[in-house]
């Protein structure tokens with residue numbers, strides 16, 4: 001029963017909703033005990049190459065390039081900890097980020113509509129922004145994303161993604177007030193709204209790319225199994241990652257090199273598509289590669305990858321594929337040329353292991369050099385935290401996935417600060433935790 005509900009519409013969710021469910025889920029950890037027993041030792045498997053999928057395009061040069069970070073250990077050689085609590089007492093926390101202004105502050109997104117500041121280990125009493133009156137909250141709805149403008153120090157702009165009182169996705173710009181710890185609630189500028197046909201799969205990630213454009217994650221519109229085939233439909237922004245220019249146009253512009261900008265019957269905002277619910281994605285701060293955690297339906301979770309410098313337009317397969325597995329064979333999913341054009345995930349894992357992938361970050365901090373270049377990600381329901389590392393680019397090669405921790409938390413998100421340190425957002429426990437390296441041999445008795 002629960003197994004078929006996971007990742008489906010929350011309209012089939014039992015009514016008792018003290019604990020909203022994220023992201024793409026209809027069950028929290030408490031009720032997750034109703035699903036078949038998780039296999040404690042099982043780990044995600046690397047997707048084998050197959051005829052229906054392709055790995056990301058390789059660099060044109062045939063000269064092997066030094067693998068990034070080959071001088072540092074593989075995930076298998078390190079251990080991590082998330083025992084260092086940066087802040088606690090948060091409610092429905094589902095994202096943490098920085099303003100990039102050198103202040104050292106962390107900004108936490110709470111699903112109810114609050115943005116809170118962590119400064120010097122304390123959560124400031126007054127929220128940075130209170131958007132609770134603007135949003136619909138519960139299950140997969142709420143305040144879902146936050147991104148500060150790359151020139152925030154100069155212009156004071158930041159952007160939020162939320163489901164409005166009618167449940168539709170809304171992207172707005174705000175400005176900071178004269179007080180650096182408080183936003184101006186009257187400063188809102190609507191960029192656009194996107195109608196949501198169902199309550200679930202709202203995406204929500206906002207991230208500025210290394211190109212200065214704003215990337216916006218959009219789910220497939222919800223329900224289950226993508227009934228309107230939004231993932232494979234380029235005329236809808238649903239089931240896609242969008243890319244817009246917030247520095248030109250009114251209120252925004254389309255980057256001229258977006259992949260579908262001059263094609264008829266397409267949404268020119270689309271950067272990549274074939275996604276079900278790209279709840280969290282990130283760019284590697286150093287290489288600028290893009291990592292996407294795309295939440296699966298009933299069977300497989302996946303991490304997708306797009307190399308730096310890609311022209312975009314990648315089709316990650318949903319609803320034809322779930323992970324590397326065939327999910328739907330109705331048109332256009334019976335078109336072999338379409339199937340041949342799909343980009344496979346770099347890894348997927350089955351629901352015997354976890355139920356809702358949470359995309360993470362590549363560590364680029366200086367505190368733990370051994371972690372450099374390792375991508376950390378997790379599972380919201382199972383609480384597992386894994387790592388994988390890119391070891392070569394020509395062709396692309398990866399380490400095996402390592403199960404680093406069984407956290408016991410609902411990992412709703414990860415976050416990364418300006419120094420490249422990684423944080424874990426514990427949704428049910430209300431804590432933000434620093435991901436640290438655990439010394440190989442502890443000196444403590």
Ligand SMILES: [Ca+2]
Pocket residue numbers: 274275294302316317318321322323345
């Ligand atoms: Ca896919």
